[in-house]
Amino acid sequence: MIADPFVLSITVFSIMFLFLLSGLWIGFSLMAAGVAGMLLADLNLPPGFSVWTKIGNLLVNSMWNSVNSWSLTALPLFVFMGELLHRTAVSDKLFNGLVPWLNRIPGKLLHINVFACSLFAAVSGSSAATTATVGKITLDELSKRGYSESMALGSLAGAGTLGFMIPPSLIMIIYGILSDTSIGQLFIGGIFPGLLLAGGYSFYIALRAIVTPDIVPSQEESFTWAQRFRSLRDLAPVLFLIAVVLGGIYLGYTTPTEAAAIGVLGAFVLGVLFRTMSWSIFKDALWSAVRTSTMITFIIVGAAFLSQVVGFLGITTTLSRFIADLHLSPYMLIFILGLMYIFLGMLLDGISLVVMTLPIVLPMILHAGFSPLWFGIFLVFMVELSQITPPVGFSIFVLQSMSHKDVGFILKATFPFFVIMVVTVVLVTVFPQIALFLPQKMIG
Known part of the structure; x- marks a missing residue:
């Protein structure tokens, strides 16, 4: 059993990546990582209360709550x-x-x-x-x-x-x-x-x-x-x-x-x-x-379950406190998260990037004082970057299948537009009103 939430968080996400690299479906990988986390954690459950009962309760609740939305x-x-x-x-x-x-x-x-x-x-x-x-x-x-x-x-x-x-x-x-x-x-x-x-x-x-x-x-x-x-x-x-x-x-x-x-x-x-x-x-x-919709919904369900497990085990609170203890400025936090997303974008598709990281990242963003609306736009930029980064850049695969060109040729051709996207992200981060002005105007 693992009692330290920080060690547990590293273990859970390592297991998740192992499942993903094994070729298991993304939804199953997220669920399996959540189940592994529950089994490895020191839960101190009441006598006669099975860990599998708790897992079942979390799974049912997360599945219903995540899809019960108009x-x-x-x-x-x-x-x-x-x-x-x-x-x-x-x-x-x-x-x-x-x-x-x-x-x-x-x-x-x-x-x-x-x-x-x-x-x-x-x-x-x-x-x-x-x-x-x-x-x-x-x-x-x-x-x-x-x-x-x-x-x-x-x-x-x-x-x-x-x-x-x-x-x-x-x-x-x-x-x-x-x-x-x-x-x-x-x-x-x-x-x-x-x-x-x-x-x-x-x-x-x-x-x-x-x-x-x-x-x-x-x-x-x-x-x-x-x-x-x-x-x-x-x-x-x-x-x-x-x-x-x-x-x-x-x-x-x-x-x-x-x-x-x-x-x-x-x-x-x-x-x-x-x-x-x-x-x-x-x-x-x-x-x-x-x-396509079934695949996305299954990923959402798996992510919702993992999110509940992460919250239940105290992983989110621990990581948020760890980031807070670093005394990073809000923009330094965004910079580090941006680098993390670019790295993860080399391994994951856009939907997985959002659903897997949001349970951990969003509390940090809110604690740093950023608007969840602005962060949604920032996150979309990160997903866009993941589309044209190797080796899992989906747009790269689409272009290769259509043009029959070497991946290296496509990446070289794409790089200037990747840089333009990074510059745009910086502008929207430094001047958040680019994303927030119109929604605020429409509300007002």
């Missing part, structure tokens, strides 16, 4: 909406609609990854769906037109992560549920940081095009204003869906769950209008959404 229903609905859009002609419409408007900007069509990902992120909620859907169209087209393959891949890797920041965001929904933070406020808080990040990407692309002109083709592709305005017909359906889904949340007319249901209906209608919807596509999208 807000959680927004998760499968947004996943389903993204799947429907992923399998219809929305990405084609985005490309055709954006081309006439971007050809005169320094960097020309290299900006299309940033703009298309920003727009698609606002209706999909998923980084993987954003990267895969936009990449299937833009990578081949940019290559055919003579654009730098390195810049095309790097900008897609960076911009694809906007699916987590620009609302609606699956990570924000999960964070809101686990931290008891308003999901609507998180959505609103992600707007300015998301636009700042997208603007940073476009600024870098334009600067590179000016300094290194050969990354774009020399021939000019001209469009008349009449052609530009006609292209708005391709953008209008997507812009309308964004306005309906997000406008209802921002104006207070709909909850995130209601907006997600409207988004599913809108995605279905767009598929019908574009004549790309079929029973096969609908069925594939539905089953994919079910699989």
Whole structure:
């Protein structure tokens, strides 16, 4: 039996990582780590009270409390909406609609990854769906037109992560549920940081095009204003869906769950209008959404159980006291946590990163005086960074499967956009009102 909570915390999380490295499902790994912690701890239970009874009580309570939330229903609905859009002609419409408007900007069509990902992120909620859907169209087209393959891949890797920041965001929904933070406020808080990040990407692309002109083709592709305005017909359906889904949340007319249901209906209608919807596509999208939502829910349940175990064993209190005893300034605490998240992002996917660390980290953040709303945005940035860090950067896998390029080539192409993301995180940390201004304004 282990009586020291600090030693117990190290033991529990070591066991958890061993389970994860063994290939066990993430949800099972989290539950197994919690069970191991209960069995190893010196609980001093009353006579006749079995440790397995306590484990069962904690497991049942955590499972019920973590999924008994109306807000959680927004998760499968947004996943389903993204799947429907992923399998219809929305990405084609985005490309055709954006081309006439971007050809005169320094960097020309290299900006299309940033703009298309920003727009698609606002209706999909998923980084993987954003990267895969936009990449299937833009990578081949940019290559055919003579654009730098390195810049095309790097900008897609960076911009694809906007699916987590620009609302609606699956990570924000999960964070809101686990931290008891308003999901609507998180959505609103992600707007300015998301636009700042997208603007940073476009600024870098334009600067590179000016300094290194050969990354774009020399021939000019001209469009008349009449052609530009006609292209708005391709953008209008997507812009309308964004306005309906997000406008209802921002104006207070709909909850995130209601907006997600409207988004599913809108995605279905767009598929019908574009004549790309079929029973096969609908069925594939539905089953994919079910699989993804079930996987995420199972991880949430496992994380909730581990969170209860961590609290019950006093691990959270011990670690919080340990950090407090270090007398770190709030910004030094954020710096250390940022390094920790970058390291963990090399090993874990984004959802696991949130659900596994939040029970430990959130009490420290609150004790340091940070807003849980701001920390939610910070955490989304950390998840975005994890998408493009080896060896478990999911966006890297998506790009490799689409481009068939070496991982080293993709990582080199992605690195400048990784740096831009780090700079944006620093700005949002030093100036938290970037994330907090709009939610506070909307509340006021």
